[in-house]
Amino acid sequence: MKATVYQGNKTFSVVENPIEEPKEGEVRIKVAYVGICGTDVHVYHGNMDKRVQIPQTIGHEMSGVIDAVGPGVTDIVVGDKVVVRPLDDRAQQASDKGISHICEKLKFIGVDSPGAMQQYWNVPAFTIHQLQPETDLKLAALTEPLAVACHDVRLSELIAGETAVVLGGGPIGLLIAKVAARKGAQVIISEVNEARVQIAQDLGFTVVNPMNQDIQAYVQEVTDGRKADVVFEVAGVQPSVDIMTKLAGIRGRVVMVAIHAQPKSVNLFDFFWKELRLIGARVYEKEDYEEAIQLITENELAFEKLITEVLPLDSIQEAFESIDRNPAGIKTLLKCQ
Template structure:
């Protein structure tokens, strides 16, 4: 079967990936679609080559059908349509405190082990989440990023009628905004890209451009001077980190979603003065996938509007080059199967 193989040096080639028969506790999947994640783009840029070890097949936002079932696997049938929670759990440690999704021995499938940009993919059976027949496989490939948003909103403790500000209107930022709105929150998106602002507004979200407007004043006006109960930092930018504490009310929460690879100054006085809390949110747990599938199946999220385009696996190199040249795009899907 065909595979998009990352070679390093911003290069993918189309090759052949022989199906790997499932061992005990595993399943082999026929992959339908694989979405391109921001992490995949970082891999393409070469910043994760030491970890990935090219040549390697990457990708983890997948929808698929079960093709073979290994020994000891129960509750799964050939032909089941599934999304994959791409986390391979290692031996638990006392440090993990029962949270294997961020445990010391976690391996991320599609980074640390071969991923979904191939026609056939063998994974642990416990990573599968069944998709209802009413849900398209295209939408199934969005379950993983929706689960990220569900996890972030859940850890943020978002309640109905709360004011939420999302810093960064990319794919994850907009999904967080949409999930928070589904939970009954009022949401304001802060984004500098005009096309993404337009998309957010077309989805019924309120959005501002902090490069053109005073964000603190905008949040005050939008909230009737109540300010935000929760701020999601999704942009990864220094200006967002600098201003996030100024947007919150007493006992407001910051949910740190973005990956900040280097330390940045934070106004710690605001934490003391207003009893602010900050919560890190990484990856997802099984319940987040279940909620993401429910939202997608119920049609409460405008998933079609988030799919920028779908390309065949042979065009993977062009897809990544397009993403680099088109920063306003949202979700790009690669069709891996026939």
């Protein structure tokens, strides 16, 4: 079988590996599609070389079909369409309080262990979520990032009729906007990249480019002074951190979606003055995956418009170089078969 291997120094190779039999409690997946996400790009740039065991196959946004099951696996059968929730929580401790998706020694499959950018992939059976037979496997490859969005919106406690501002119109920002709009919220996206502004507008969203328009004044006007009930900080840059507390209204909620590797300055006075809440949101839980699968199955939210390009697995180097050249793209998929 073909497998891709990250070699370090912005380099991937394509190799031939034997197809391995699944071990006790494992399944083997014939991988259909794998999405390239921001974490994968961080790996490509060398930012995670201390964590990734080079050379290594990476990738975790995927869809596929069960090809074989190992001993002890009874509730999954060959031919099932599936996705993987790539969290290995087997090292939980009492101090983790039973919250498996953020336990201290959580392993992220596809980063901390071999991932999905190969034709066949063996994973623990407990990571599997089964799909309906009619599910489009190309769209199903969006399940993992969509589950992130479902988790973020769920933790925000957003309800119909509220106003949500999404700071950042990339893949996760657009998925959050879709989930929030489906909840019945008024959604406003803030994005500075004009290509992504156009994509968001084509999807039917109200978009403000803060380089050209005062977003604080706009939100104030369209909410009759109430401002946003929820602000999702997805961009991960200081200007977004600066504006997030200004956009939130009284007792508003700010959801921290972006990963800030370095400390940022935050206006704590706004939290005092307006009784704001800051909510951390990390990956997802089982119920978020199930919600994402349901949304993919229903396919009422035009997820196909988020797929920028589909390339063969052999073109993995080209795919990552293309993403570097075109950061305005939304989602690139690798076709593995």
